[in-house]
Amino acid sequence: MKAQARLVVERDQDGRNVVRDLRSMAPITLVPHRSRVRSANEPALVHLVSSVTAPLGGDDLELVVEVGEGAHLVLRGVAATLALPGHLPGGSRARVRIEVASNAGVQYVPEPTVVTARAHHEAELVVELAAGALLRTREVLVLGRAGERPGSLTSAVRVRRDGGPLLNQSLRIGAPELDGSAAHLAGRRVLGTEVLCWGEDPVEPFSHDWWSLVPLARGGSLATSLAGDAVTAQTWLDAALDVHPGWRSRVV
Amino acid sequence: MDVSGLLLADSRFPGGGHVHSGGLEEAAARKLVTGEADLASFLVGRLRTAGELAAVFAAAATSAVQRGKTHWLELDAELDARTPSPAQRKASRAQGRGTARAGQRAWPSPVLDRLLADTPRPHHPVILGALTALAGGEPQDAALAVCYLAVSGPASAAIRLLGLDPFGVNAVLARLAPELRDVAATAAKTADHDPRDLPAPGAPGLDLLAEAHDRHHREEVRLFVS
Numbered sequence: 001m002k003a004q005a006r007l008v009v010e011r012d013q014d015g016r017n018v019v020r021d022l023r024s025m026a027p028i029t030l031v032p033h034r035s036r037v038r039s040a041n042e043p044a045l046v047h048l049v050s051s052v053t054a055p056l057g058g059d060d061l062e063l064v065v066e067v068g069e070g071a072h073l074v075l076r077g078v079a080a081t082l083a084l085p086g087h088l089p090g091g092s093r094a095r096v097r098i099e100v101a102s103n104a105g106v107q108y109v110p111e112p113t114v115v116t117a118r119a120h121h122e123a124e125l126v127v128e129l130a131a132g133a134l135l136r137t138r139e140v141l142v143l144g145r146a147g148e149r150p151g152s153l154t155s156a157v158r159v160r161r162d163g164g165p166l167l168n169q170s171l172r173i174g175a176p177e178l179d180g181s182a183a184h185l186a187g188r189r190v191l192g193t194e195v196l197c198w199g200e201d202p203v204e205p206f207s208h209d210w211w212s213l214v215p216l217a218r219g220g221s222l223a224t225s226l227a228g229d230a231v232t233a234q235t236w237l238d239a240a241l242d243v244h245p246g247w248r249s250r251v252v
Numbered sequence: 253m254d255v256s257g258l259l260l261a262d263s264r265f266p267g268g269g270h271v272h273s274g275g276l277e278e279a280a281a282r283k284l285v286t287g288e289a290d291l292a293s294f295l296v297g298r299l300r301t302a303g304e305l306a307a308v309f310a311a312a313a314t315s316a317v318q319r320g321k322t323h324w325l326e327l328d329a330e331l332d333a334r335t336p337s338p339a340q341r342k343a344s345r346a347q348g349r350g351t352a353r354a355g356q357r358a359w360p361s362p363v364l365d366r367l368l369a370d371t372p373r374p375h376h377p378v379i380l381g382a383l384t385a386l387a388g389g390e391p392q393d394a395a396l397a398v399c400y401l402a403v404s405g406p407a408s409a410a411i412r413l414l415g416l417d418p419f420g421v422n423a424v425l426a427r428l429a430p431e432l433r434d435v436a437a438t439a440a441k442t443a444d445h446d447p448r449d450l451p452a453p454g455a456p457g458l459d460l461l462a463e464a465h466d467r468h469h470r471e472e473v474r475l476f477v478s
Contacts (some may be wrong), residue, residue: 180291182294183295
């Protein structure tokens, strides 16, 4: 299955964040939240729903998101993604591209991705931030369902701001010699990462044995956790958010 | 392998690499590595992540000198973006500075002057790759040298920290030979790519170990700087 979905959010004359363009394509279904009248400054809230079991082997999915000047978007998943093997060769791919204009912000928070046995999945997130744009994105990768050996996953995250690179990381999961190595995943089943370019960066790293929040070299910060289960991995990412100076003093 | 690679990968090369354990000291302190089997697993993980990243940038720097390119600031920024841990960036730049100092005496060149004017504290793989070219080596020589350093430093640290048998540890390193060749050869293939398109293998375990080591290093006595 090949699919391309698109979402554009802008700030209107009254300062409200409005969804200007929204094109879903199965299996990527975008559901804007319209249950109440939004006041100015409240971010647009859109849920990301998978309407068909995906990604399956052979799938090629792309989501393009644009957030216009001064606008704010929260894009949330509603259920865990299960990367599954399919009957087609070549594995599955999911790409998300997000462009954020100046003084705009996006929170992209999908639910955890579970890499099931024999799946072969590539995920890519590319974010282009204008100067002064804000970003928060969380990724939680789970190595197989309970008692299951994981298939293989490569997850790449690239964030650039004002044309320069802030973060470029490509993580490989599902190679036993790497999963078990203390240098890589240390035999832990869940890897959580969270990128925060949200106001003031931490000056010093915060570190505990299995999670940390570190300032990146050229702005922005990264939280990392390695845990035995997804709840713990996310609790540690929450702990990292709690000590992030820019996030703690956020106004939107 | 060219003699430039031998010189730069020699543990007696005066670049200051001997004070770094590559995360092994923290892993040993937490009992994540206790013997030869865990050490082999640690080294394979290190080679295929941090080792591969270093190899990619070392090969790219050798190629840059060979092609007359001077995009040192861009290589520096791209390697920063692939090194989220501040402790690892610090360790890379400390070794880079030491390597540059030794290199200025051994292979003086206007190319090196330009590199150090743009990046006075260069990342270790970048300066090592540039020196390899100045000494007459190829991208693959630089890649193999940094791959070897990525595992030989932690391996000798394991002998000192865990009291492992030096013959056994040497055999562990010898068994890594096919993987070392493989990672270096793969890294050499991307040597002439645009810096922003270079591979970016991450290592969450090493990042967490490096930060924890840095914290403990400030609080208590540790043998190695990283």
